[in-house]
Amino acid sequence: MLVILKKTHISNAIIGWHKDADISEIVLFLKSNGAEVYLWLPVFSDLEALADFLPIIGHDGKPLKIKYDMGTGENFAFCCPANIENTDAFIEVYENHYRLDFYDGVFLDKIRFPSFIGGVESVLGCYCDYCRSNYDPSEESQLQTADSINPLGIISYKDLCYDMDSAFKKLFEYKCSAVFNSLEHLCSYFRGKGLKIGLDLFAPFLAYFVGQDYHRLVPLADFIKPMFYAMTNAPAGLPFEIDMYASAFDDNIENAQKRKSSFLNCIDYGNDFINREIAGIRKIINDNGLETRLYAGIEVNYNERFAPVTEEYIRESLSKTKEADGVVMSWDLNTTPDPHIDCFLEEIIHIV
């Protein structure tokens, strides 16, 4: 941290979220150096030890099980983001375990439905009573995959919106409304406490499938952090989530490859793709006269298996995200090697 502050200004710091860790000293230090400090909080996942949340329910009427373990303590089991009881339970956790007056804002993470990580089943739900009463169950029978290579019937991707099969569109629209309603409720609560809001979001082209609609969420935040993790081989990572989508619909490897090519073709996933995603978010900000800042999340950490980041990759990521208002050094500074920090600083000082 000191190394960074010696060379550049940190406008925002995201810190947290272990409830027993005493981070007061570092928070005060950051604030005294002019940084706004946001408490990093997962919302619809990872808090099950602190309160009872109502889980996402699978087609069989049982809590959705996602068999994925990164070995980091994150289990990617989600509670239902639609249900108001869960947003209230989250607020209670926040009030019981964290000091309210200590931070400039909150950074809300895991604000979504599960991705294709648990197969197609993890995206088709939720089948809890609340969702069943708010999403017409008769729509469910319309969710047929007529084309096994383009199972969602995607026609185009433009202005961060998909044109696709109408039944799937209805499902994703329901999810986007549900996440938006919950977030609107949470943001109004935190604003009432005088806190600013940062949102951790999937890259726009993946966000729609987990219920994150940039058109609705960007206006809620002081800043957003789209995760442009082009190397992360874990949830939210672009290659990982694309592969999860491609392999979710059957076990046929050839089909998965075809599905992946078809999807990448449809969204025109090429070298300037991240730039176009940023331009799409910028358009939302400008068209609506918003002051929301756009900080691109890029990996600078190192994890041999999940994020084998190199200095070259950091330079490349920074060059692709130049049009953002800034970047968030992700996943976290504790697992970022010093040469990566040096390389990052050299590059941003050069860019500035």
Ligand SMILES: [Zn+2]
């Ligand atoms: Zn539900």
